[in-house]
Amino acid sequence: MTQLENLNQYFTENRERHLDEMKAFLAIPSISSLSEHKDDMYKAANHLSDLLTAAGMENATIHDTAGHPVVTADWLHAEGAPTVLVYGHYDVQPVDPVELWDSMPFEPEIRDNIMYARGSSDDKGQVFMHVKVLEAMLASDEKLPVNVKVIFEGEEEIGSVHLDQFIADHKDYLKADVVLISDTSLYAPGKPAVVYSLRGLTGIQIDVRTAKGDLHSGMYGGGVHNSIHVLADILASFHDENGHIAVEGFYDNVLPISDDERAAYAELGFDAEQMKEEAGVKTLFGEEGFSYLEQTWARPTLEINGVFGGFSGEGVKTVLPAQAGAKITCRLVPNQDPHEIVALLRAHVAKHQPEGVDIEITEFDKGKPFIAPFDHPYVQAAGHSYETQYDQKTAFIRSGGSIPIVSTFDEILAAPVIMMGFALSTENFHAPNEHFHLENFDKGLRVVSDYLTEIASIEKI
Template sequence: MSNFDQYLSEHREQHLEELREFLRIPSISTLSTHKADVRRAAEFLAEQARAIGFEHVELLETPRHPVLYADWLHAPGRPTVLVYGHYDVQPVDPLHLWTSPPFEPEIRDGKLYARGASDDKGPVFMHLKSFEALLRTAGSLPVNVKLCIEGEEEIGSPHLPQVLADHQERFQADVIVISDTPMLAPGRPAVCYGLRGLAALEVHVYGANSDLHSGLYGGMVQNAVHALVEVLASMRGPDGRVQVAGFYDGVQSLSAEERQAFADLAYDEVATAQTLGVDTLFGEAGYTALERVWARPTLEVNGIYGGFQGEGTKTVIPNEAHAKITCRLVPDQDPVRIQQLIRQHVLTHLPPGARAEVTLQDTGRPYVTPFHHPAIQLAAKAYEEAYGVPASFIRMGGSIPVVEVFDRLVGAPVVLMGFGLPDENFHAPNEHFSLDNFDKGLRTLCRYWTGLPDALRE
């Protein structure tokens, strides 16, 4: 057993209690009523960093929630690692679906239940404790380390790009490590090398200047709900392919190597369909489920509303209807251009007697990095040493927009090595984190930091 293994074993209960203390802070970034709690979470991490031995610990202010910076730079000639994470969490609604209160952490069946346990307080805390274990047992770290832990990831990181630009020299590093992606499955670690981008918007369709009696006006005026449904139906064909003109322009094709790597994972589409309670999976024709969710773009209607919503019947012709849309994007799609293409599509396909407005919302660029980089290959090796099985190389269907910002402003490879599981209910009631991954993840990180100097010299 290595020295850090023994240290982590001896201090496990202490570390879990400290993590529970962190999880008790309701740092919900989107709710102004929790602004003080979000700051309290930042200050908790700042104190943890100081206690471990980090220096230059500072909360970099933004118009909303601060970014924690700290560093340990006493390994001359060794690489510098920038660790990114976030301490803010999602709202907890619907509260009645939680088995235990979301901010009263509880361990059940080897899992730690609390909001933020998996996304992203647990993994952020693990990074700090991996550095603590190495400092306490070796007296120093094998690499230089900088921390960048923000409080606005769950609201789209609106201010972090400016913070990174304003402090670009301070955040320079040789490698960026982020633990905010899932593993493939229990006992199946995975290194993520690609993320989809995001383009969000809302479509508003209007008919007459008020709701109308369907007996007096039915057949005479356009129904806003019908008009909206017609526009939405025109956006996707029966084969799952998006019908917006120009949507696929520039989309990079999967290489034969990647397609084979995805196939080698032996993903069970039938079992997934059964788990989800559907008779079959659906998506763009010509691609497997993994290819579609990791490496193909999508357009999804996330919500639609308009007209009478109450109990019973109301014979009305709605004068307005609304839809929320998000697109997951892949290289080389520009999210702003995609928004404009969809806006034009709405205006082109709007039926007579209606008018439309399109509100543009969040965007995030996709990110893919070559998984042959030694820093990424080392992550797979560290996983295998800790978990006893080879790690897979995967993409992720979700978005972490700040990854592309790091790539552009820092210019270092981004290593996405997560420890959560796809079914751990992040963003949902009963979020939880496997303590097996807490234990093995800490050891994975320690092995990664220890091996990084040699890996980057090769």
């Protein structure tokens, strides 16, 4: 049998064991944003280190950071072959509201060949898939076709706060010819996709104060500022009626969408009715002059994520709220700088700030956008490997989401970043009843195996 036939047999014979091991990994509540789960983060890191060692990887190490630990390992005995750096994250989002789950989020269940658990698709299930590929190759052939390093972090869901510095401090160790990530989705069920661009992310919180405390509306109403009125005016000023962002200078550095990209998006056969059904909305709305895929992949956004202030209990409380606030995030596209965008947001708020009203701006974490040439040999090889398991041609697409650390890999390691995901956009990551279709787990094992084998024959660039 060929190596890939041996691997296929290994995956088939060990499938039940692998799924049981995946359940054990998913059962660890590695919620990075909640301090009460700090011990669980170390438990997950140790568990992952043990899985890597059992798979045959060498030098598995848990690195302390100022936040949650980073796990690394390597196998570097493929002389002359490219070096692949595999990245993923073992942290997950909180599970609230837990009452909306059909099964407990950290008690994994398989129903109809679908794994239900928090982290099953984002991203622990896909991280586990890569570990099992390495295990299978080392068990079947006692070697890997390429050199492999892994870096798995525990802070992706909170902005990879400390990973930039970790990569900078360990750039010599992490040096690689290509970075491989499975933290994205297929374009559609059965339709594989290589993501070559991601949007960046930045944001602010706006806190408005108009008085030292809430005021009686009968005594002061009509005579002083109402904090919610002030906030509402500012928020309304961010967009015009056609969905364009009205912040001066916001679009200045946005790269135009090429004709080739527009043509490629048109060939994907986007179904607006299906998208409306998936989102549970009656109509789609976005920046005028662009298609839905262009709006969500290649154009920037400014979203109001939350508004707070005043009285919201039962009945009426006749006060003028002294304080109100809002949280705003922006998805950014290639050539936009998060720091510059925040400066523009600050200037816009200041322009609309009434006299006598105090406004405080708090900045959120920032992530740069990313774009790579999709004609790169390592990118194209990913498309070929997908097609060994999927019957449709691989799409090369942008993603509207953000993986901030990707631009860091691009800048510090100067290696192409290949995003080969196996999740589906409908799998409820970040929401109740997150799940992972095991059909794509099975195919993913074989696709990644083929990819590592194929790029071994590509001359190092």
